[in-house]
Amino acid sequence: xxxxxxxxxxxxxxxxxxxxxxxxxxxxxxxxxxxxxxxxxxxxxxxxxxxxxxxxxxxxxxxxxxxxxxxxxxxxxxxxxxxxxxxxxxxxxxxxxxxxxxxxxxxxxxxxxxxxxxxxxxxxxxxxxxxxxxxxxxxxxxxxxxxxxxxxxxxxxxxxxxxxxxxxxxxxxxxxxxxxxxxxxxxxxxxxxxxxxxxxxxxxxxx
Amino acid sequence: xxxxxxxxxxxxxxxxxxxxxxxxxxxxxxxxxxxxxxxxxxxxxxxxxxxxxxxxxxxxxxxxxxxxxxxxxxxxxxxxxxxxxxxxxxxxxxxxxxxxxxxxxxxxxxxxxxxxxxxxxxxxxxxxxxxxxxxxxxxxxxxxxxxxxxxxxxxxxxxxxxxxxxxxxxxxxxxxxxxxxxxxxxxxxxxxxxxxxxxxxxxxxxxxxxxxxxxxxxxxxxxxxxxxxxxxxxxxxxxxxxxxxxxxxxxxxxxxxxxxxx
Numbered sequence: 001x002x003x004x005x006x007x008x009x010x011x012x013x014x015x016x017x018x019x020x021x022x023x024x025x026x027x028x029x030x031x032x033x034x035x036x037x038x039x040x041x042x043x044x045x046x047x048x049x050x051x052x053x054x055x056x057x058x059x060x061x062x063x064x065x066x067x068x069x070x071x072x073x074x075x076x077x078x079x080x081x082x083x084x085x086x087x088x089x090x091x092x093x094x095x096x097x098x099x100x101x102x103x104x105x106x107x108x109x110x111x112x113x114x115x116x117x118x119x120x121x122x123x124x125x126x127x128x129x130x131x132x133x134x135x136x137x138x139x140x141x142x143x144x145x146x147x148x149x150x151x152x153x154x155x156x157x158x159x160x161x162x163x164x165x166x167x168x169x170x171x172x173x174x175x176x177x178x179x180x181x182x183x184x185x186x187x188x189x190x191x192x193x194x195x196x197x198x199x200x201x202x203x204x205x206x207x
Numbered sequence: 208x209x210x211x212x213x214x215x216x217x218x219x220x221x222x223x224x225x226x227x228x229x230x231x232x233x234x235x236x237x238x239x240x241x242x243x244x245x246x247x248x249x250x251x252x253x254x255x256x257x258x259x260x261x262x263x264x265x266x267x268x269x270x271x272x273x274x275x276x277x278x279x280x281x282x283x284x285x286x287x288x289x290x291x292x293x294x295x296x297x298x299x300x301x302x303x304x305x306x307x308x309x310x311x312x313x314x315x316x317x318x319x320x321x322x323x324x325x326x327x328x329x330x331x332x333x334x335x336x337x338x339x340x341x342x343x344x345x346x347x348x349x350x351x352x353x354x355x356x357x358x359x360x361x362x363x364x365x366x367x368x369x370x371x372x373x374x375x376x377x378x379x380x381x382x383x384x385x386x387x388x389x390x391x392x393x394x395x396x397x398x399x400x401x402x403x404x405x406x407x408x409x410x411x412x413x414x415x416x417x418x419x420x421x422x423x424x425x426x427x428x429x430x431x432x433x434x435x436x437x438x439x440x441x442x443x444x445x446x447x448x449x450x451x452x453x454x455x456x457x458x459x460x461x462x463x464x465x466x467x468x469x
Contacts (some may be wrong), residue, residue, distance in 0.1 A: 056398075056441075096401030097444030105330045115388065129423065135322070150458040152275045160418050161403045163408020173405055173444050177356070199418065 001029050001104075001127050002030045005110045007112075008120045011105035013037070014050035016093070017049045018101035018132055019174070024049060027101070027132065033083055034038050037106055040079045048090035049102040058098070058121060059090040062112040079140040087111040089118075091125035096159050098174035100136075103128050113132075152193055161195035179205055223256055224391040226365060229253035233372050242435040244399040246376045247278030248426065254369055256279030258362050260354040261332060265340070265373060267348040267391040268303050270357035277396055279350070287329055289323070290351045297323050299349050300410060302318075302337035306346045309337040312357035314363035331355060338366045342374040347389045401439035424459035428452065 005014040015029035015038040024042045024121075029035040041047030051059040053079070061069050064080050064087065073080075083106070090104040103125055109185075113121070166176035180198070183205055184191040197203040217414050223457050229250070236246050247265045254263035264287060265278035272291070279287045311468070312334050313316050314324040327335065332353045339350035339416065350370050350384040352358065358366075410421035425443070429436045432452055442448045 059398075096398065096403075096405045097441050098405070115391070119390045119394075122391060123272075126394065126397075151291065152273060153274070153288070156404045157440060159404030160408035160411070163405035163410075164412045165408075166405070166444075167409040167412035169372070 001131060002028050002034070003103055005103055005124055005128075006030050009105035009117060010111070010125050011089070011107035012086075012088075013106040014104065015106075016101060016103050016128065016132065017042070018136060019053060019099055020136075024101070027135075028056060034104075034106060037079065037085070038104065041076055044075045044079070046073045048088055048104055052090050052092040052100055052102045056092055056094060058092065058118070058125075059088075060113060063087060063110040067112075069078075080112050084108055089113060089121055091121045093125055093129040095133060095177055096162070096173070097127050098162065098172075098177045100129055100132050100174055100177075133177055134181055136178045137185065139181065142202075150192060150205045154195075156201055158191060158195040161198040164198055168204055169207055212222075217332065220345060225253075225257045226368065229257060229369070230372055233316060240439055241405055242399070243376060243396045244403060244437045245429070247373070247396075249278075250369055250373055250387055251278035253279045254350065254352070254366065254416060257365060257369075258352065258354075258358065259356070260352045260358070261284050262351075262353040264290040264351040265348060266299055266351055266375070267340075267393060269390055270362070272390070272393050272397055274299070274402060275393075275397060287318050287333065289326055289330065289332065293375065296320070298335055298337045299351055302339050303346055304348045306341055306344075308339065308363065309335075310363075311335040327353065336363065336366070338363065338370050340370045340373050340377070342440065345389055346412065347377060347393070348373065357394060357396065399440075402437055402444055403440040406443040409443055410456070410460075414457075416460060424456060428455045428459060431455065435437075 002014045002016055003126050006012070009205065013034035014031050015034035016027045017024050020025045026035060026038040026042065029038060041049050048059040048061070063069060064077065064085060071076055073147050083107045085108065087107045088104060090102050092102055093100040118171060162173060162177045162180055165180055166173045167177065171179070180194065184194045187194065230297055232253070233246055236242065236249060249262045249264050264276055265279040266274055267277045268274050276287065276291055281287065298311060302309045314327055314333050314335060316466070317324060327333065332355065334354045334357045336352040336358055338350040339346050340350060350366055350373070352366065378388055406425060407418040407421040410424060411418045424437060425436065429439045432455060434452065439452070442452070
């Protein structure tokens with residue numbers, strides 16, 4: 001996925017971070033440079049992965065040497081400079097109100113994304129979100145085959161089931177999204193089937 | 208359809224005030240917060256009030272993100288399932304493929320989609336119309352109308368005016384970037400819709416009601432308190448409602464809140 005991000009977004013380095021409970025974790029990266037940049041943000045508590053979490057929208061820094069960009073992250077800015085990074089794109093990984101994490105592309109030259117690149121980033125983030133949710137649910141193989149074809153009512157029911165589960169268990173919405181997927185896998189049923197049973201009141205996840 | 212749609216507003220039988228009021232509301236929403244989920248919900252509701260239809264649904268389509276029912280005139284009505292059920296093959300997909308109005312004034316005699324026609328007849332629906340939502344040769348949605356009887360050409364002209372408003376709300380961009388902007392807007396809309404569905408689930412569980420009734424409560428509190436639908440849903444989902452809004456929601460479901468922010 002990060003290699004695809006590097007190709008689609010055009011940067012030299014890319015990484016995915018996930019938000020677990022109250023902290024970030026660097027999940028995967030294309031190389032040591034991306035891993036270092038993601039991990040330093042987590043340690044410092046500043047950077048694009050925090051921006052996309054706070055705003056729910058993509059973060060674009062077209063030129064790190066721009067005055068506004070330099071003031072944006074006083075502590076993380078020097079880290080970018082040391083790595084020779086001149087621009088970055090970071091897209092939120094989110095399923096509705098469930099903030100899963102971020103996918104970030106780092107580039108060695110200034111770059112303002114054209115509309116097509118920006119749009120491709122959104123598509124990439126949507127795909128990565130579902131994969132990361134399944135990975136977080138302990139499904140190392142990614143999205144199960146039975147869940148790849150969903151109608152729009154299936155999507156709506158899944159999100160309703162996530163909300164119901166979050167309320168039933170008193171847990172954050174992102175945890176409910178993960179728990180639902182893990183339960184579907186553990187009980188050997190498609191997520192869509194489980195979701196409908198939850199919405200219909202036929203089943204409920206246990207604490 | 209008439210090429211001069213604005214002229215139909217001069218004809219007898221057209222609710223000019225209603226059309227103007229709906230356009231004014233939509234433009235106001237666009238100006239103030241440009242929340243596409245709000246605009247779709249509003250326009251679907253107003254369409255069903257302006258036209259002799261039993262159900263109006265706004266379906267937005269994208270090659271990557273697929274089809275999504277972005278706005279519906281009725282949320283506790285099973286007829287929305289009729290629109291959703293024939294997404295893979297039916298008048299909606301035909302409309303998207305042809306970028307032309309698909310008119311089914313007498314469903315039982317049309318013959319193209321017999322299962323859809325039968326399902327409609329079971330709920331008293333005998334006519335269906337799909338009007339494309341498009342701009343600059345890009346089709347990105349359909350206004351789906353279900354009715355007991357056929358619609359007139361004037362009714363369909365009003366529907367086309369409303370689809371123009373939806374198109375403007377959806378894009379609002381440089382014409383050179385229609386396709387990519389449409390996809391970006393679609394992505395934003397999907398995120399909003401997913402959040403709204405999550406909020407529906409939470410509220411239905413909290414107050415022991417159906418998910419459709421939960422949406423009804425969200426919608427009314429959104430209108431009454433001037434909070435965007437998606438923004439309100441986000442606050443429900445993240446449990447960050449202020450006391451006033453929390454109380455308003457609870458009152459909609461005839462219960463009292465004791466914990467702030469819940």
